[in-house]
Amino acid sequence: MTTTTVVTGLGIAAPNGLGTEDYWKATLAGESGIGPVTRFDATRYPARLAGEVPGFVAEEHIPSRLMPQTDHMTRLALAAAEWALEDAGIDTGDVPEYGMGTVTSASGGAVEFGQRELQNLWSKGKEHVSAYQSFAWFYAVNTGQISIRHKLRGPSGVLLTEQAGGIDAIGQARRHVRKGFQAVVSGGVDAGICPWGWVPQLAAGLMSTEQDPARAFLPFSADASGYVVGEGGAILVAEDLAAARARGASHVYGEIAGYAATLDPAPGSGRPPGLVKAVRTALADAGLAPADIDVVFADAAGVPELDRAEAEALAEVFGPGAVPVTAPKSSTGRLLAGGAALDAATALLALRDGVVPHTAGVGAPAAGYPIDLVTGAPREADLRNALVLARGHGGFNAALVVSRTA
């Protein structure tokens, strides 16, 4: 495989920053985007905190004719996609007609839009259901709308692996680039901060019910009590390196050097879970040894048994405490299908600036977790290769290696 796939554009909408540089600055400053839910009255629910994207005025970013047919999630995704393409500096008109595609991840779809139309149907009758409901809520909506807005006619798709989806979408984008397509708009942006998005997550039993924003989501901490749900994510432009150079791309964030995904065996099978295998396969795919990895962006569930399993998996591959591990998502919450894409973007920014963002809010890893968790402040380092991990509910594992471009 001689094709090198790189990331040339980023678009970020995160709970602690709208736009790449605002997000990155806030992340390095350890500023949290977690606070009381404002998008609905959450006082009746045991979990009342969320990571909401601040200051997003949809009308400033979305053409007015798209407003009635889009959910908050899709508006965030369209904005992030536009920023990513601008950042990449690609004029899509200069790309062959079928040379660019779109691959995104999703989890529960555009759930707020869906709840509104379910309520219209059930409380008022079918004449009150929006003509846009047929596509506005469904899992493919972000890919479809991004493709239409930017006239991207190449291979496109939507992968669902819950929280792991952002990495799978980026891996899929690399597949298309390797097959000869110039670029793929990829990643994931999600949003489900509405009652009908809340209740299924409460039913899963992993949300933190802690009421103090500073203490609600503390991955790898002895005080970990579950996770906080956030919204947003990142859209990346994955591009063939030679094509990027040929068009004079102003910057390359890094290479998508390795990718792998696995599924855990059925519960009770007695077989080991698949995270270690995903990490080793992604490293092999990148042609790297564990010692070549300079930082790990962890899945960081914030649920003690899941944190322990991840810490032990990392120790198994790298040795106890042998590689810096971080989870800047402690400042954003878990963003469903957007989280892994945001972590990938964060890893690329870390490579660019030679700094590991810290796991803000977490004092130290719980006793017995064999990892070197970066806490307290960002850590400057000469970063060549970063590993990004994600796990999706039900047994999905994904691992991505991004590398500084030579």
Place this chain on the structure above:
Amino acid sequence: MRRVAITGLGVVAPGGIGVKEYWDLLTAGRTATRTISFYDPSQFRSRVAAECDFDPLAAGLSQQETRRLDRAAQFAVVSTREALADSGLDTSALDPGRIGTSLGSAVGCTTSLEREYAVVSDGGREWLVDHTYAIPQLYRHFVPSSMAAEVGQAAGAEGPAAVVSTGCTSGLDSLGHAVELIREGTCDVMIAGATEAPISPITSACFDAILATTPRNDTPESACRPFDRTRSGLVLGEGAAVLVLEELESARARGAHVYAEIAGFAQRCNAYHMTGLKPDGREMSEAIDAALAEARIDPSAIDYINAHGSGTKMNDRHETGAFKRSLGEHAYRTAISSIKSMIGHSLGAIGSLEIAACALAMEHGVLPPTANLHEPDPDLDLDYIPLTAREKQTDVVLSVGSGFGGFQSAMVLARPERSIA
């Protein structure tokens, strides 16, 4: 290059559970569309659907699986077990990490979600839905990715797994994704297919609102009329098809029965409209051309096209345009049919159900017809195999799909022993 063989089939479809009943229905030209029985459809403009008579326990699911799984997931697991048995593959003798899962679905666990929504919202009265009435498995329904995990774990697969959700092309795209994973060497075996159980009030309401479904409620058994002058919209369906895909050489080495090779696949977007289509079929034609190029097969070699044939005015023109664009004069000599006339449009599942039908057509030398095609549309002047199945040996078969979001997909099946150009 690594090539990909279909070695096992499993189907849950309207009119019959299992591959044999499915093929009997299709070759008899019998329709499984009827008045919706799952709920009172009287408020809806379209009250017809192709429903499965599916008893999860009789289909082999345990009590626990029946309780845990949404109807679409039940279809998928039942189909998976049939496909694995059909393939004769002993997955426990393989490296589970080399077995992957790719499952298509457009609307996931819609049926369960709407049912549970009605409970927690007290029939739509409460915006602040009541979490104390939520069932424990609600989150599994909320994220349809859970269905891929169920299928993979039922098959003993520990390689990459995902739900592929590209609307109505999901069932072709999930197979295309699986083919890619085998070709690139990530997997040797893929459990691949698609499932959908969308027949629920919210789905009826969605399609009513855009006038996509037929209002022909008085004659439900002949309500879906692809390519017919009197066609008036699609009929909602449900079902699943799961295929066992294997790297061709290893399938041959174990003496597996090979239905067909998946020789080419391509997917494009029209980037035009979330639901609308242009009549020229340009992007679908591009997908067909690219799939044929990947298969290294000339358009003139196509023996049969399994059409998207949804029975809407717009679709049938659109894809007829695409066939002419890609096949030229050969389009007029090619037998084409839409099995949606019999089993309805099961959204994300239909693409895999259609590929299963194509594999069976190649296996048996019989092409399923387009039922209800009594009055040809003068603007649609190709051979759509009206009413009656046709005996014909086929070496190369094309199947296409088109969906909301602008997705256009094409897949080419071929006999693996053909000479490769």
